[in-house]
Each structure stands twice: as C-alpha cells, then as structure tokens.
Amino acid sequence: MTNVLILGGTGWLSGRVARRWLEEGAAVTCLARGARPAPDGAELVVADRAEPDAYAAVAEREWDEIVDISSRAEHVAAAVEALGARTKHWTFVSTISVYTDASTVGADESASTAEPAEPGDEYDYSREKAAAEASVRSTLGDRAAIVRAGLIVGPGDPTDRFGYWVSRFALAGEEPVLVPAAERLMVQVIDVDDLAAYLVDVGRGRWSGTANATGDPLPFTEFLELARRAGGHTGELVRADPEWLAAHEVDHWMGPRSLPLWLPADMPGFTTRSNAVYRSTGGALRPVNETLARTLGDERARGLDRERAAGLSRADELALIAEPAG
Incomplete structure (x- = not known):
C-alpha cells in the first residue's frame, strides 16, 4: 500500500x-x-x-x-x-x-x-x-x-475571487453589473480538482521537475461572458475605465471593494504563463464554463448576497453604477 x-x-x-x-x-x-x-x-x-x-x-x-x-x-x-x-x-x-x-x-x-x-x-x-x-x-x-x-478556483474557494463574477451575475439578474473596461486583459485559472488530481499523479509517478499548473489564458471579456451566461444575467454591463475605478477606490484583483481578477494593464505576463509542461506531464483542464457552473452551485449554497472576502458589496456596486462612469 x-x-x-x-x-x-x-x-x-x-x-x-x-x-x-x-x-x-x-x-x-x-x-x-x-x-x-x-x-x-x-x-x-x-x-x-x-x-x-x-x-x-x-x-x-x-x-x-x-x-x-x-x-x-x-x-x-x-x-x-x-x-x-x-x-x-x-x-x-x-x-x-x-x-x-x-x-x-x-x-x-x-x-x-x-x-x-x-x-x-x-x-x-x-x-x-x-x-x-x-x-x-x-x-x-x-x-x-x-x-x-496558478489561480486556484472552484467550489469552496476561501478567497471569493473567481466566484464573485458568476455569483454577482446570478444575484443581479435583470439589473446592471459593474465591470472593468478590460478588453486586452486575460484570465488564467485552474480548477482545484484538476490541480489535486495532478498533484496525485506526479506523486504516484514520482515525476521530478518544475511545472506551471495553470489553465489556458482566456480574454477577460470572454470570461465575463461565460460567467454571465452561467449566472443567467440579462441586465446591462456597465463598463468603467481603470482611472475612474481607481478614483473611486475600487481595487484590483482581490480583497474588499475590489473587482476580482482585474489586473493593471502592465501585467500581461501574470495571466499568460506557459502551461506546456503541465500539459505534457498529464495535467488536465476542464472547460471554464464547467468550473463556473460548479462554483455557482457552491455560491448559491453559501449565499449570493453574503459578505465576501473579495469584491464589491451589491450596495456599493449599485452606488457606483449610479454615478457617471468614465
């Protein structure tokens, strides 16, 4: 054994x-x-x-x-x-x-x-x-x-970053959602269960080396659309420029009063790491929409309107939307 x-x-x-x-x-x-x-x-x-x-x-x-x-x-x-x-x-x-x-x-x-x-x-x-x-x-x-x-995501995520978007779209329904104007930005994530499976595989095979265990880069706008569909959102997307968000004390990436996964434009390498070694050593990657669906189920169980470790509260978001965005 x-x-x-x-x-x-x-x-x-x-x-x-x-x-x-x-x-x-x-x-x-x-x-x-x-x-x-x-x-x-x-x-x-x-x-x-x-x-x-x-x-x-x-x-x-x-x-x-x-x-x-x-x-x-x-x-x-x-x-x-x-x-x-x-x-x-x-x-x-x-x-x-x-x-x-x-x-x-x-x-x-x-x-x-x-x-x-x-x-x-x-x-x-x-x-x-x-x-x-x-x-x-x-x-x-x-x-x-x-x-x-890379960024580990999926059901049970204690950081609340990835789940913010699908949860917010589901919560908003027909109402507007604030998003960053991030046409050139990317998202790169790995499902927690894909990572766990890989860690067991490399241990069982006694593989030696270094691997970036992360997903394929995905345009941020495409990720938002996938999250929007998963959450059943039909409302308006209110796009705000980075300068306007910064002026209104909305943070990047994580933490309270942030727009999670959004990064400054001068960090394109952070979300485009090569995962070729991971792929070639047997690492699997499920579709992002599957992870979003699994995450939404967990978010609903925990409460879509709960206090979160990352992201805007719905009240703060609506207050920002009520102002003219740049």
Missing part, C-alpha cells in the same frame, strides 16, 4: 489531495494543527509546524509520497530536514507568484524568480515560496516535484 503524508490535509486544496489519494487506495496521514478534521479514512496527526518537535510523530516512518503546500519557508525547511530522507518522493505546491517578471507574455518555468527569503525578513509571499522551493530542491533533488500553481 502507498503511504502518503500530507503536511496539512484538512484545508481547501490539501484536503482534496488527501481525498484523492484515499480514492487511489493509499494510506493517508495528515499532519495539521487539528482545527479541522481530516478527511474520512485518513489518520490525523495533530502538530504545530512552528514547534521544534512538529514532525516527531511521523519522522520514524517511511513514506512513498509527501505533499506540502506551506508558504512559510522555515516550516518547509524544517520539514525537509526532518523527513526528506524518509520519503521516496516529495511534491511541493508553489505558486506562479514566485516569478518577478509580470510583463512577458508566455514565459515558462525558466523565467526569473524572487530572491529567496532569509530568516528574520519581513514576510513576503513570493520570497517565502522561492525559499521553500530552494529547500526542497537542495534536500530532495530528483526526488521532488515543484508545482507552481
């Missing part, structure tokens, strides 16, 4: 990876703080990765696969030191945010990455992931896969 250790295993992505391994017949152990349960059938080892003895309960066992998604370089470094010699393969989930150049369209895994964080540095997500990658490579070498995930 395949013995798999998930460092995490109780969160959104890591929980799906754990369940996928269980479906494959593996014996799965999840090492986590215990705030949430492990998937049915998995063993939960409660531990705090900030503590020096975090891996004591699993350090004497032999593993076929270890999966880590941490964005804390010190946690990853400690894990590979404690467990690296005990596993046949290690999969580290990194991010396309490690890249420093957001202007070059179609850049692949050879593009320059952030300077790895040093102990004591102020937290920086990109640099932490870069340092974590370096720890995995230096200890595991050709026993490791570095999977740089």
Whole structure:
C-alpha cells in the first residue's frame, strides 16, 4: 500500500489531495494543527509546524509520497530536514507568484524568480515560496516535484475571487453589473480538482521537475461572458475605465471593494504563463464554463448576497453604477 503524508490535509486544496489519494487506495496521514478534521479514512496527526518537535510523530516512518503546500519557508525547511530522507518522493505546491517578471507574455518555468527569503525578513509571499522551493530542491533533488500553481478556483474557494463574477451575475439578474473596461486583459485559472488530481499523479509517478499548473489564458471579456451566461444575467454591463475605478477606490484583483481578477494593464505576463509542461506531464483542464457552473452551485449554497472576502458589496456596486462612469 502507498503511504502518503500530507503536511496539512484538512484545508481547501490539501484536503482534496488527501481525498484523492484515499480514492487511489493509499494510506493517508495528515499532519495539521487539528482545527479541522481530516478527511474520512485518513489518520490525523495533530502538530504545530512552528514547534521544534512538529514532525516527531511521523519522522520514524517511511513514506512513498509527501505533499506540502506551506508558504512559510522555515516550516518547509524544517520539514525537509526532518523527513526528506524518509520519503521516496516529495511534491511541493508553489505558486506562479514566485516569478518577478509580470510583463512577458508566455514565459515558462525558466523565467526569473524572487530572491529567496532569509530568516528574520519581513514576510513576503513570493520570497517565502522561492525559499521553500530552494529547500526542497537542495534536500530532495530528483526526488521532488515543484508545482507552481496558478489561480486556484472552484467550489469552496476561501478567497471569493473567481466566484464573485458568476455569483454577482446570478444575484443581479435583470439589473446592471459593474465591470472593468478590460478588453486586452486575460484570465488564467485552474480548477482545484484538476490541480489535486495532478498533484496525485506526479506523486504516484514520482515525476521530478518544475511545472506551471495553470489553465489556458482566456480574454477577460470572454470570461465575463461565460460567467454571465452561467449566472443567467440579462441586465446591462456597465463598463468603467481603470482611472475612474481607481478614483473611486475600487481595487484590483482581490480583497474588499475590489473587482476580482482585474489586473493593471502592465501585467500581461501574470495571466499568460506557459502551461506546456503541465500539459505534457498529464495535467488536465476542464472547460471554464464547467468550473463556473460548479462554483455557482457552491455560491448559491453559501449565499449570493453574503459578505465576501473579495469584491464589491451589491450596495456599493449599485452606488457606483449610479454615478457617471468614465
């Protein structure tokens, strides 16, 4: 039987990876703080990765696969030191945010990455992931896969970014929806379940290398139309220029009072990364409209008019629409 250790295993992505391994017949152990349960059938080892003895309960066992998604370089470094010699393969989930150049369209895994964080540095997500990658490579070498995930989307997404649009179109119905004037911008996403399946596949095959795990670039306007159809929206699209939105304190990309997935025009490379390695190593990508439909079901269950982690409230949106947009 395949013995798999998930460092995490109780969160959104890591929980799906754990369940996928269980479906494959593996014996799965999840090492986590215990705030949430492990998937049915998995063993939960409660531990705090900030503590020096975090891996004591699993350090004497032999593993076929270890999966880590941490964005804390010190946690990853400690894990590979404690467990690296005990596993046949290690999969580290990194991010396309490690890249420093957001202007070059179609850049692949050879593009320059952030300077790895040093102990004591102020937290920086990109640099932490870069340092974590370096720890995995230096200890595991050709026993490791570095999977740089793009924007992960789908049911259960705690960031509320992707789901904002299909949810808002469904909520608005025949009423207007505010959208950015973004004719040249792109969207690039990966369904959480496609990513989970890929992480299991590279672990099972013990693939070694680095891959951008992300979808095909899609024009932002086309994405909005797909989301609009999925949500059944028949109202007006009120397009606002970036300058007008900035003047009205509407943010890019994420967070409260934002228009999610909308990026500045000088960042075309961020949403056009090459996914050729992912494709050539068996990575699958379901149609975006399928992910939108799955996401809308989840959004309806959670409440279309709920307070969100990303996006405009409906009241704020309508107030902006009532003003003349530039």
